Amino acid sequence: MAEFATDPETAPAVQPVQAEDLLGLDAELVRSAVAALDAGDDDALREILAPMGPAGVADLIEILHGAQRTLMVEHFAGFFDPLVLAELDETVREEVAAQLGTAVIARAIAALDSDDALALILTLGEDMQRRVLHAVPEALRNMLEEGLAFPEDSAGRLMQRELVAVPSFWTVGEVIDFLRESDDLPDDFYDIFVVDPRHRLIGMIALSRVLRTRRPVAILDLMAPVLVTIPLEMDQEEVAYVFSRQDLVSAPVVDASNRLIGVITVDDVVDVIHEEAAEDIMRLGGVREDDLYHAVLNTGRSRFGWLFFNLLTAIAASIVIGFFEGTIEQIVILAVLMPIAASMGGNAGTQTLTVAVRAIAMKELTVANAARMLSKEVLVGLFNGVLFAVIVGGVAWLWSGSPAIGGVMAAAMVITMIVAGLAGLAIPLGLSQTRFDPAVASGVFLTTVTDVVAFLAFLGLGAWFLL
Amino acid sequence: MAEFATDPETAPAVQPVQAEDLLGLDAELVRSAVAALDAGDDDALREILAPMGPAGVADLIEILHGAQRTLMVEHFAGFFDPLVLAELDETVREEVAAQLGTAVIARAIAALDSDDALALILTLGEDMQRRVLHAVPEALRNMLEEGLAFPEDSAGRLMQRELVAVPSFWTVGEVIDFLRESDDLPDDFYDIFVVDPRHRLIGMIALSRVLRTRRPVAILDLMAPVLVTIPLEMDQEEVAYVFSRQDLVSAPVVDASNRLIGVITVDDVVDVIHEEAAEDIMRLGGVREDDLYHAVLNTGRSRFGWLFFNLLTAIAASIVIGFFEGTIEQIVILAVLMPIAASMGGNAGTQTLTVAVRAIAMKELTVANAARMLSKEVLVGLFNGVLFAVIVGGVAWLWSGSPAIGGVMAAAMVITMIVAGLAGLAIPLGLSQTRFDPAVASGVFLTTVTDVVAFLAFLGLGAWFLL
Numbered sequence: 001m002a003e004f005a006t007d008p009e010t011a012p013a014v015q016p017v018q019a020e021d022l023l024g025l026d027a028e029l030v031r032s033a034v035a036a037l038d039a040g041d042d043d044a045l046r047e048i049l050a051p052m053g054p055a056g057v058a059d060l061i062e063i064l065h066g067a068q069r070t071l072m073v074e075h076f077a078g079f080f081d082p083l084v085l086a087e088l089d090e091t092v093r094e095e096v097a098a099q100l101g102t103a104v105i106a107r108a109i110a111a112l113d114s115d116d117a118l119a120l121i122l123t124l125g126e127d128m129q130r131r132v133l134h135a136v137p138e139a140l141r142n143m144l145e146e147g148l149a150f151p152e153d154s155a156g157r158l159m160q161r162e163l164v165a166v167p168s169f170w171t172v173g174e175v176i177d178f179l180r181e182s183d184d185l186p187d188d189f190y191d192i193f194v195v196d197p198r199h200r201l202i203g204m205i206a207l208s209r210v211l212r213t214r215r216p217v218a219i220l221d222l223m224a225p226v227l228v229t230i231p232l233e234m235d236q237e238e239v240a241y242v243f244s245r246q247d248l249v250s251a252p253v254v255d256a257s258n259r260l261i262g263v264i265t266v267d268d269v270v271d272v273i274h275e276e277a278a279e280d281i282m283r284l285g286g287v288r289e290d291d292l293y294h295a296v297l298n299t300g301r302s303r304f305g306w307l308f309f310n311l312l313t314a315i316a317a318s319i320v321i322g323f324f325e326g327t328i329e330q331i332v333i334l335a336v337l338m339p340i341a342a343s344m345g346g347n348a349g350t351q352t353l354t355v356a357v358r359a360i361a362m363k364e365l366t367v368a369n370a371a372r373m374l375s376k377e378v379l380v381g382l383f384n385g386v387l388f389a390v391i392v393g394g395v396a397w398l399w400s401g402s403p404a405i406g407g408v409m410a411a412a413m414v415i416t417m418i419v420a421g422l423a424g425l426a427i428p429l430g431l432s433q434t435r436f437d438p439a440v441a442s443g444v445f446l447t448t449v450t451d452v453v454a455f456l457a458f459l460g461l462g463a464w465f466l467l
Numbered sequence: 468m469a470e471f472a473t474d475p476e477t478a479p480a481v482q483p484v485q486a487e488d489l490l491g492l493d494a495e496l497v498r499s500a501v502a503a504l505d506a507g508d509d510d511a512l513r514e515i516l517a518p519m520g521p522a523g524v525a526d527l528i529e530i531l532h533g534a535q536r537t538l539m540v541e542h543f544a545g546f547f548d549p550l551v552l553a554e555l556d557e558t559v560r561e562e563v564a565a566q567l568g569t570a571v572i573a574r575a576i577a578a579l580d581s582d583d584a585l586a587l588i589l590t591l592g593e594d595m596q597r598r599v600l601h602a603v604p605e606a607l608r609n610m611l612e613e614g615l616a617f618p619e620d621s622a623g624r625l626m627q628r629e630l631v632a633v634p635s636f637w638t639v640g641e642v643i644d645f646l647r648e649s650d651d652l653p654d655d656f657y658d659i660f661v662v663d664p665r666h667r668l669i670g671m672i673a674l675s676r677v678l679r680t681r682r683p684v685a686i687l688d689l690m691a692p693v694l695v696t697i698p699l700e701m702d703q704e705e706v707a708y709v710f711s712r713q714d715l716v717s718a719p720v721v722d723a724s725n726r727l728i729g730v731i732t733v734d735d736v737v738d739v740i741h742e743e744a745a746e747d748i749m750r751l752g753g754v755r756e757d758d759l760y761h762a763v764l765n766t767g768r769s770r771f772g773w774l775f776f777n778l779l780t781a782i783a784a785s786i787v788i789g790f791f792e793g794t795i796e797q798i799v800i801l802a803v804l805m806p807i808a809a810s811m812g813g814n815a816g817t818q819t820l821t822v823a824v825r826a827i828a829m830k831e832l833t834v835a836n837a838a839r840m841l842s843k844e845v846l847v848g849l850f851n852g853v854l855f856a857v858i859v860g861g862v863a864w865l866w867s868g869s870p871a872i873g874g875v876m877a878a879a880m881v882i883t884m885i886v887a888g889l890a891g892l893a894i895p896l897g898l899s900q901t902r903f904d905p906a907v908a909s910g911v912f913l914t915t916v917t918d919v920v921a922f923l924a925f926l927g928l929g930a931w932f933l934l
Contacts, residue, residue: 030835055712063836179679189675190657190716207674208656212646244741245522247734249657249716266733267714273737274711277744278825281751285821286814292826296843300850303818307811307851308858314810315862321803322866328795328802335795335802336788339809339918343781344774347753351770354752358745359759368497369530376763383767384774391775395782399789451806 033060037071045075058087061096062293073099082108086120089293097128106135113187114140115160115268118147122157155239156232158272159253159262162186165193166219168202173215190250193260194223201226201252201260229254230264239264240272241363280361283439284354286310306444313448317342320452324459327467333400334462337409340392341458345416345450348384352377352424353446357439360432370429377421385417404466412458416450423449500527504538512542525554528563529760540566549575553587556760564595573602580654581607582627582735585614589624622701625739626720626729629653632660633686635669640682657717660727661690668693668719668727696721697731706731707739708830747828750906751821753777773911780915784809787919791926794934800867801929804876807859808925812883812917815851819844819891820913824906827899837896844888852884871933879925883917890916 029048036044049057057076061084064072073096076084080100085093085108097105105124109117109132121129121144133141143161150156163186166175175192179185192210194203203223213222228246230239230253243251243266253262282288286306291299321328321338328335356373359365365373389410397406427445428438496515503511516524524543528551531539540563543551547567552560552575564572572591576584576599588596588611600608610628617623630653633642642659646652659677661670670690680689695713697706697720710718710733720729749755753773758766788795788805795802823840826832832840856877864873894912895905 053713059831062831065839176678179675180681182679185675185679188673188716206655207678208646208652211643211674211678212649212652214647244737246520247737249655249732249734265716266737267716270711270714270733270737270740273740273744277740277747280744281748281825282821284748284751285817287818287821292822292831292840296846296850299843300847303815303847304851304854306818307815307855310814311807311811311855311859314807317806317810318803321806325799325803329799332792332796332802335799335805336785336792338802339784339788339806340778340781342806343784343914343918344778347777348770348774350752351754351773354749354754355759358748364526364529364759372532373759376766379763380767380770383763384771387771388774388778392778447810451810 030060030063033072034064034068037068037075040075042075042078046079049076049079054081054083055087057081057084058089062089062092069095070099077104080104080108082112082120083116086116086123090123091293091295091298093123094125094128097124102128102131102135106132110136110140113160113162114143114147115158115262118144118157119268121148151233153236154232155230155234155236155253155264156262158236158239158268159230159264160186160268161262162189163193163252163260163263164189165195165199165260168194168196168220168223170219171215172210172213172217172219172222175210175219176215188265189263190265191263193252193263194219195260199260200258201229201254204252226252229258231256232261236272237276240269240276243269244273280357280439283437284357284443286443309444310447313444313451316448317451317455320455321459324455324463327459327463331405331462331466333402333405334459334466337396337399337405338455338458341409341412341416342451342454344388344392344413345420345454346447348381348417349420349424349446349450350443352380352421353428353442356425356428357442360428360438365425365429367429367433370425374422374425377425378418381418381421382414385414388417389413402466405462408458408461408465411461412454415457416454419453420446420450497527497530500539501531501535504535504542507542509542509545513546516543516546521548521550522554524548524551525556529556529559536562537566544571547571547575549579549587550583553583553590557590558760558762558765560590561592561595564591569595569598569602573599577603577607580627580629581610581614582625582729582732585611585624586735588615618700620703621699622697622703622706622720622731623699623729625703625706625735626697626731627653627735628729629656630660630719630727630730631656632662632666632727635661635663635687635690637686638682639677639680639684639686639689642677642686643682655732656730657732658730660719660730661686662727666727667725668696668721671719693719696725698723699728703739704743707736707743710736711740747824747906750904751824751910753910776911777914780911780918783915784918784922787922788926791922791930794926794930798872798929798933800869800872801926801933804863804866804872805922805925808876808879808883809918809921811855811859811880812887812921813914815848815884816887816891816913816917817910819847819888820895820909823892823895824909827895827905832892832896834896834900837892841889841892844892845885848885848888849881852881855884856880869933872929875925875928875932878928879921882924883921886920887913887917 033045033048036048052060061069061072077100082105085097085105088096109120112120117140121132124132133144136144147157164179166178190207192205192207193201194205196202204226205219205223209222228242228248228251230242230251232253232255242248248266250263250265252260253264255261288302291302294302356365392413393406393410396409397403423446428442431438431441500512500515503515519527528536528539544567549572552564552572555563576587579587584607588599591599600611603611614624631646633645657674659672659674660668661672663669671693672686672690676689695709695715695718697709697718699720699722709715715733717730717732719727720731722728755769758769761769823832859880860873860877863876864870890913895909898905898908
């Protein structure tokens with residue numbers, strides 16, 4: 001830690017927010033906000049909202065509903081913070097944006113940095129987007145339209161256009177003077193970029209290096225090589241991956257001829273990482289997106305598709321059982337026991353699938369090491385298959401009183417567990433070679449395979465050995 | 468963008484790494500590294516590894532195995548980067564650490580910032596940890612032992628001790644002079660902290676503000692209030708939540724009397740977010756942790772527990788079916804159709820469960836809004852339940868030729884879907900009120916409920932109406 005001489009004079013203490021207070025809304029806070037709303041007391045409301053930050057206010061708006069939410073937004077328009085809009089859940093945001101109106105939103109957007117402004121514009125419905133674009137100053141409109149022209153989820157959409165670039169022939173002193181005199185600098189910046197006359201990036205300097213260096217030192221001598229440049233079209237998921245792999249705080253975005261266009265800072269990347277993680281979790285769970293705040297009809301409709309797909313696979317499993325109607329008629333206990341093998345296969349497969357989908361996303365599972373991982377999953381399936389064959393075979397024997405039924409159950413279990421491990425790895429790996437997202441489609445294919453194999457093995461072996 | 472006068476003189480261009488090159492290892496690279504290893508060509512190997520960064524080298528070591536990995540580590544010890552060790556998967560890391568030996572690791576750790584050094588020490592096995600602690604210089608040992616005394620996954624473990632703190636009576640000029648003269652500053656820093664003589668935090672200043680301000684300005688006038696302080700004991704998951712909610716780049720860590728102890732920077736938080744997201748995904752998938760690189764026996768054993776738990780629920784479902792053996796004997800088609808209701812219920816429940824677990828983690832679903840969300844899930848269940856009742860009832864009618872069986876199927880479907888929605892929300896919500904992690908245990912309870920309800924509804928209604 002850097003030391004300094006202490007002084008008896010004590011500076012006035014500012015009371016910081018304890019980080020615990022930021023963890024979710026407590027019921028007390030919601031109650032007092034509602035009370036202020038009901039009393040129409042704008043000053044009290046403003047005092048309650050001030051320390052909550054944009055995300056906290058967004059949470060509060062989300063938790064209110066019906067007339068209370070309308071009333072809240074009405075009062076809130078008086079001291080509107082546009083970042084609250086960006087933090088709102090999509091469904092709630094559209095409702096709030098419509099209530100606030102174009103003029104209020106346009107004024108607020110004009111006050112933001114270009115990346116925040118673009119992010120906010122992107123969250124608005126198409127109609128509102130067009131109206132707000134018309135209402136902002138022309139320079140901002142042009143910049144926003146340029147941003148909108150970049151592909152969805154690309155680095156171009158994520159970057160901030162405001163940055164500090166200096167020529168390499170300057171000295172540290174000239175840079176400091178420039179920073180002190182310039183009045184259109186970004187709100188926050190962490191690096192100074194060094195460019196050639198054609199605005200191509202040739203180096204960068206962390207602010208802490210500039211501060212530690214004497215004025216006469218040449219920028220050319222101080223600057224570090226640029227370790228990573230982000231191309232304009234790179235997907236945001238890949239941007240996040242690069243940031244976390246290289247522990248970056250900010251990275252320059254360049255066009256095809258290495259000209260410096262913008263900068264991506266880590267706070268935007270943190271949002272992307274959260275988003276992508278949520279997306280993976282949702283997809284593995286068979287939900288298209290977080291639908292917590294959607295209306296019933298929208299939620300129901302968006303979940304229907306995946307359930308319908310699942311129905312087809314369930315019917316496929318039933319068709320397999322249908323082949324063995326005669327067998328079941330003679331040995332009813334088979335119908336009682338058959339869901340056990342299917343359930344175990346589905347769960348063992350899901351375990352492998354989860355590890356595999358994650359490893360593919362982290363680029364740790366590729367075709368290069370697929371063969372080794374497949375043989376490992378076969379062995380794991382064999383290991384647990386044999387263990388559960390003993391347990392489940394024993395249960396089936398005791399239950400049915402027939403050692404033959406126990407044996408059929410045990411054999412079906414081993415077969416199902418091995419196939420589950422293989423399919424749990426091979427299905428997402430295969431899908432990753434296509435344009436499908438392994439996280440979305442793998443689950444349905446997997447349970448089809450494990451159900452069909454489990455019923456076929458158990459009932460087939462039953463029909464063969466027991467009749 | 469900040470403008471400046473251009474100059475015809477062109478600076479020498481440094482060739483940056485294109486970010487695409489950082490996305491995973493290509494097979495070509497692995498082949499050339501193996502070739503350099505086989506040839507025993509250290510210079511070629513070093514040249515291949517240099518641009519890969521710690522994470523890339525770790526990937527390469529992970530992808531090699533057996534004798535190749537041993538050989539790689541042997542050569543790598545010659546130009547050892549300790550950050551590679553931190554990036555390795557746990558199982559692989561222990562193997563590599565043992566091969567490198569205490570002396571090499573201790574030397575490397577002494578060169579790191581305190582947070583990186585602590586993170587690395589923590590990843591070593593207990594035995595190796597003790598030996599390395601003995602081998603590092605005493606000052607570092609004391610600092611590391613202090614860090615190890617903080618609770619696991621706490622802010623104290625995450626923070627870096629190196630920071631820049633200045634008294635409030637200084638001017639900007641004094642701060643700049645101090646930074647230029649001091650030689651034990653952290654490698655990178657983004658904020659300067661202002662403390663009183665008892666080292667209590669009273670304000671902070673972003674580096675960009677210092678750089679833009681003239682020398683005579685007083686720090687007291689320039690400093691901003693501290694918006695967020697992180698207590699030493701705060702859990703890392705909550706630290707990550709606060710960082711992303713408040714878009715922080717660094718935050719001060721304070722003890723109970725508000726004395727400044729350390730600083731947490733966003734790059735460490737990015738790692739935590741990745742870790743926690745991976746943990747959530749793994750737990751929902753019924754895997755304790757990412758076991759990609761574990762040996763077969765370890766993987767099999769760690770997955771066994773969850774599968775065994777699942778077996779108990781599968782047996783519970785079978786017991787329910789067992790009640791209706793007589794019914795199935797008379798109407799075999801019931802056995803053929805019964806998995807459809809169970810499968811649909813399990814999947815619909817998992818959809819709700821996924822949204823609910825995520826919303827609980829994001830602090831968006833609490834007991835405060837539970838009633839509203841529960842009634843919504845009932846309506847969604849009713850919506851999709853009725854749609855699928857029509858479809859599946861029709862299929863069952865056509866298949867069996869009996870409208871009564873179609874009707875039983877349809878009724879069972881509506882009941883199952885509503886219960887699935889209710890259970891998918893209520894189970895994780897209930898678990899979140901206990902000390903259990905909703906992500907771990909919810910899945911098993913859910914499928915037990917949906918299976919039992921589906922079989923009970925379908926077979927029970929069948930026995931009642933069809934016999």
